[in-house]
Amino acid sequence: xxxxxxxxLPADPTLAAIAAAYDAAGACAVFHDAEFFFVYATRxxxxxxxxxxxxxxxxxx
Amino acid sequence: MEQAFGRGFSRRHEFMKFGxxxxxxxxxxxxxxxxxxxPSLVDLVDEIEPAVPPAIFxxxxxxxxxxxxxxxxxxxxxxxLVTRLHxxxxxxxxxxxxxxxxxxxxxxxxxxxxxDLRHLDRMEMVARPDRRPAAILFADxxxxxxxxxxxxxxxxxxxxRRMVRAVDQCLIDxxxxxxxxxxxxxxxxxxxxxxxxxxxxxxxxxEAARALxxxxxxxxxxxxxxxxxVTFRFGLHWGxxxxxxxxxxAGRTEVTALGDEVNDAARIEACASGGRALASKxxxxxxxxxxxxxxxxxxxxxxxxVLADLSTATEKARRDAPAIAVCEx
Numbered sequence: 001x002x003x004x005x006x007x008x009l010p011a012d013p014t015l016a017a018i019a020a021a022y023d024a025a026g027a028c029a030v031f032h033d034a035e036f037f038f039v040y041a042t043r044x045x046x047x048x049x050x051x052x053x054x055x056x057x058x059x060x061x
Numbered sequence: 062m063e064q065a066f067g068r069g070f071s072r073r074h075e076f077m078k079f080g081x082x083x084x085x086x087x088x089x090x091x092x093x094x095x096x097x098x099x100p101s102l103v104d105l106v107d108e109i110e111p112a113v114p115p116a117i118f119x120x121x122x123x124x125x126x127x128x129x130x131x132x133x134x135x136x137x138x139x140x141x142l143v144t145r146l147h148x149x150x151x152x153x154x155x156x157x158x159x160x161x162x163x164x165x166x167x168x169x170x171x172x173x174x175x176x177d178l179r180h181l182d183r184m185e186m187v188a189r190p191d192r193r194p195a196a197i198l199f200a201d202x203x204x205x206x207x208x209x210x211x212x213x214x215x216x217x218x219x220x221x222r223r224m225v226r227a228v229d230q231c232l233i234d235x236x237x238x239x240x241x242x243x244x245x246x247x248x249x250x251x252x253x254x255x256x257x258x259x260x261x262x263x264x265x266x267x268e269a270a271r272a273l274x275x276x277x278x279x280x281x282x283x284x285x286x287x288x289x290x291v292t293f294r295f296g297l298h299w300g301x302x303x304x305x306x307x308x309x310x311a312g313r314t315e316v317t318a319l320g321d322e323v324n325d326a327a328r329i330e331a332c333a334s335g336g337r338a339l340a341s342k343x344x345x346x347x348x349x350x351x352x353x354x355x356x357x358x359x360x361x362x363x364x365x366x367v368l369a370d371l372s373t374a375t376e377k378a379r380r381d382a383p384a385i386a387v388c389e390x
Contacts, residue, residue, distance in 0.1 A: 014148040015155045028160040034153050036083045045160065 006046070010039040076102050078120075081112035086153070114156075117144045121163070139163065175226075180233045183255055187238065187316055190306025194253045196266030196344055197303070197323060198237065199296040199330035200228065200273060201246035208291060220284040221245065227276045235269035236262075238305075238316050246330075250305060250318055263299065263347040267356055267390050270295045270338045295338035296330025297390065298322055299347050328382040331375045332368050342386040356390070363388055 006023065009016040015031055022029045023042045031040040076098070084106070087094045095106045119142045142159040162169060187193065202208075202224070209217050225247065229239045232249040236256055240248030249269065256262035273293065281291045300322035307316050325341070333339040342365050345358065353360045368374050369383030 010155070012148075012154050015146060018146055018157065022157065022159075030158050030160075031155055032158070033155040034086060035088065036086055036156075039155065048160070 006043050007040055012039075015039065072099070073102065073105060076105050077109065080105060080109040082114035084109055085111040085113060114145055117142065119143070177230070177233045180239065183238045183252075184307060184314070184316055186255065187252070187305050188307045190304060193303055193305040193318075194259060194262075194299075194301050195303050195305060195318065196251040196262045196347070197296075197298045197300050197318070197326040198232070198249040198251070198266050198270055199246065199298075199326045200249075200270070200293055201244075201330055203292045203294055203334060203336070204290060205245040208286070212286065216284065220280065220286060223280045223284060224277065227280050228273060231273050231276045232269055235272065236265045237269055241315060241317055248318075248323075248326075250300075250303070250316065252305065258349075259299075259347045260349040260352045263344050264352040264356060266297055266344065267338075267340060270297055270340075270390065274336075274338070292336035294330055294333035294336060296326050296328070296333055297338065297340040297344050298326035298329055298385075299341060299343040300326075301343075325382050325385055328368065328375070328378040329385060329387055332371050332373050332378050332387075334373045338390050339387040340390045342388070345388065345390075358390070 009019055010031060010033065012033065015033065019031050019040045019042070022031075023044075026044055027042055028044040028048055029042050030038065030045055033039045080102075084091065084094055087097070090111070091106055095103055098106060119140055121140050140161045140163055142161060143156055144159070145156050146154050148154050164172075212220075224245070225242055228247045232239050232247075235251070237249040237251045238255075240250055242248075249266070251262040251266045251269070253259045253262045256265050273295070277293050281287075300318065300320050303318045303320045303322060305316065305318040307314060322343075329339050329341060342363075345353070345360070345363060348356070348358065348360065350360060365386035365388050367383060368378045368385050368387060371378075371387075374383075
């Protein structure tokens, strides 16, 4: 499931299972634990976060 | 965080929006949350009251005035769907924030219905403009103006649509990136980095041009044009210092390449009238002996003619690129 460019799945098994399913489905999503701490981002989110699909510069005309 | 979401993003505004839910979920309440949050938000902890988070809620990124703000470089609105998650015992274990484009999925599907995943991958690779050596293919329909006058507009439209679809598919199937379409002309780029080597890119470019001849002949036949005068000319060139990148606007996303070699490729194509495919010496000499042999080209025996000496040379070619050596492929 995990590839080199993905984050470790969350420690909580329920969160981990759901996160893995979101990741497998290609969803762009982030996960927080019960206390709102960030615990996981899907690979699609990481790609998006790296700005690989959008212009490098802000669109200002 | 502001940089990631855009300058209009306000962490304080976001904290005021979601802080009540965070406070509700924080064991130890306000005192613990005050110790946990970023120091720049501490003063806001006293301004919020805990609120029971909804099981699921959606949100858009807006600034203090309700104006949508760009999210991570995306100008259009991004919706988020936040769902609280529970384990089998009903214990709250966390939440998932699902990012979605504001465009409905039906619109997204329509926009991507004909997209080829291989091409989307290649476009992603060149999202950031950079120097990328590549083979350049220019193709254009000869005498398109008189053809457009001879047939009905719906028939010419159908022909044009079939043609660009077939050309794009052919370029993609041969490992290329579809460039700009101008009038009845198309451009394609075969990057060394995606083909694996300069020779492989040059070979793909020549094979694509040869395949396009067959494909376009089929398009002419299917469009009931039955006109032998409908021919396509091809100009193939090597761009060792091409600057290739993606241009995204509100209206389209496309890959384009800049460099003198692009202009030279256009000059070569303009001289290839009569349905010929002319390749520059620069392109041919990128080929390894193996790739040249696969194409039926003998690198030792190849004969070239400079554009200025071609009887079909255009005025622009004689003026701007007279010394480019080409041969027919």
